[in-house]
Amino acid sequence: MKIGIDKIGFAAPDYVVDLADLAAARNIDPNKYKLGLLQSEMAVSPVTQDIVTLGARAAQAILTDLDKTQIDMVIVGTESSVDQSKAAAVFIHGLLGIQPFARSIEMKEACYGATAGLSLAKSHIAQFPDSKVLVIASDIAKYGIASGGEPTQGAGAVAMLVTANPRIMVLNNDNVCQTRDIMDFWRPNYDKYPRIDGRFSTEQYTNCLTTTFDHYQQKTGKTLADFAAMCLHIPFSKQGLKGLQAIGKKDPESLERLTERFHEAIVYNKLVGNIYTGSIFLSLLSLLENSRALKPADQVLFYSYGSGAVCEIFSGNLVEGYQDYLQPDRLEVLKQRTRLNVSDYERIFFEEIQLDETGSSIQLPEDSSPFALTKIENHQRIYRKA
Numbered sequence: 001m002k003i004g005i006d007k008i009g010f011a012a013p014d015y016v017v018d019l020a021d022l023a024a025a026r027n028i029d030p031n032k033y034k035l036g037l038l039q040s041e042m043a044v045s046p047v048t049q050d051i052v053t054l055g056a057r058a059a060q061a062i063l064t065d066l067d068k069t070q071i072d073m074v075i076v077g078t079e080s081s082v083d084q085s086k087a088a089a090v091f092i093h094g095l096l097g098i099q100p101f102a103r104s105i106e107m108k109e110a111c112y113g114a115t116a117g118l119s120l121a122k123s124h125i126a127q128f129p130d131s132k133v134l135v136i137a138s139d140i141a142k143y144g145i146a147s148g149g150e151p152t153q154g155a156g157a158v159a160m161l162v163t164a165n166p167r168i169m170v171l172n173n174d175n176v177c178q179t180r181d182i183m184d185f186w187r188p189n190y191d192k193y194p195r196i197d198g199r200f201s202t203e204q205y206t207n208c209l210t211t212t213f214d215h216y217q218q219k220t221g222k223t224l225a226d227f228a229a230m231c232l233h234i235p236f237s238k239q240g241l242k243g244l245q246a247i248g249k250k251d252p253e254s255l256e257r258l259t260e261r262f263h264e265a266i267v268y269n270k271l272v273g274n275i276y277t278g279s280i281f282l283s284l285l286s287l288l289e290n291s292r293a294l295k296p297a298d299q300v301l302f303y304s305y306g307s308g309a310v311c312e313i314f315s316g317n318l319v320e321g322y323q324d325y326l327q328p329d330r331l332e333v334l335k336q337r338t339r340l341n342v343s344d345y346e347r348i349f350f351e352e353i354q355l356d357e358t359g360s361s362i363q364l365p366e367d368s369s370p371f372a373l374t375k376i377e378n379h380q381r382i383y384r385k386a
């Protein structure tokens with residue numbers, strides 16, 4: 001049975017900061033961000049937009065009423081959870097009006113969670129071919145003002161509908177994972193921002209890739225020559241490029257082709273920043289919507305990496321007519337976001353919800369987005385759908 005991605009959607013918050021402005025404010029050469037990190041802009045989420053509202057918005061963009069009656073599992077992968085106990089998927093299930101007899105869960109392993117969700121969705125469809133699974137990767141990447149990771153921050157969500165006989169991409173059964181108990185990027189329960197061993201994290205990203213790819217090649221017999229394109233986890237675009245170069249150095253011909261596709265696969269990531277679990281799938285969306293070189297049946301290689309660390313290499317094949325299920329004007333939509341100066345970015349991105357003695361929010365800013373957090377009442381988050 002063919003199982004894979006039938007639909008894919010994306011949502012970013014409506015605010016953005018130009019990294020040239022951030023560089024000027026931090027007294028850093030703008031080329032460090034533009035060329036050194038290969039990033040141009042970063043999405044900024046106000047306090048009324050969290051992983052629930054962004055996830056619901058990404059999913060709402062692709063789901064029909066019929067889909068909502070057929071989905072029987074909602075999986076949200078995230079690093080930036082809103083609750084230690086209740087799954088964001090339960091809030092999203094409610095906001096979208098998905099039929100009640102569904103399983104809704106959250107998965108965590110840094111930037112890898114949604115990839116695990118995709119595998120679970122695939123197994124579920126193999127068992128129940130008539131069902132549909134909604135997999136959402138939703139994150140807000142915040143490192144703090146003037147921190148090393150600040151120019152790689154971002155926010156956004158990717159939603160994928162996983163079904164039998166998918167219309168965009170068939171996922172193959174060639175997955176190879178690796179787990180390494182390391183501390184390269186982590187966030188203790190008492191911390192707002194992650195703790196990072198920056199240089200070590202970049203080395204681990206690449207070493208996990210090269211060692212897992214060796215194992216993948218041994219297991220599957222596939223080589224880089226078999227792939228039309230590669231999508232990697234993109235904490236910042238230069239990291240993905242370095243990863244590709246590390247596995248491609250023994251095959252310059254494939255590396256040249258995959259590098260051309262790579263630049264098409266980071267068009268959106270450069271404008272949004274890191275969205276942790278969703279970054280690899282935003283890269284897929286960018287590839288599909290910005291490449292004219294791809295053909296049906298082309299095979300795409302994936303490298304998912306979550307610090308801590310778990311990684312996975314897998315592949316998928318494009319389905320004839322996949323272009324009909326995309327959104328060709330997405331770049332235009334991204335250009336319409338409100339540009340913030342650096343002091344407004346600092347005020348909006350790092351604003352904290354103030355609670356009174358009953359656990360209720362004082363007053364949240366107005367937000368006209370399709371889904372928004374309106375208030376907290378007795379420690380309960382209250383969302384509204386426009």
Ligand code: CAA
Binds near residue numbers: 035205236238274305
């Ligand atoms: N012009 C052009 N390039 C310049 C430059 C200039 N004026 N100044 C510096 N650069 C280049 C540097 O040469 C370097 O490029 P190379 O790595 O190719 O040599 C690049 O810009 C970055 O410079 P630094 O290494 O000096 O930057 P830094 O130390 O300030 O920070 C970082 C880099 C450690 C990655 C930091 O951004 C960070 O901590 N990021 C968060 C952690 C992260 O993203 N890790 C990635 C792997 S972990 C993961 O993937 C999970 C996840 O999502 C977090």
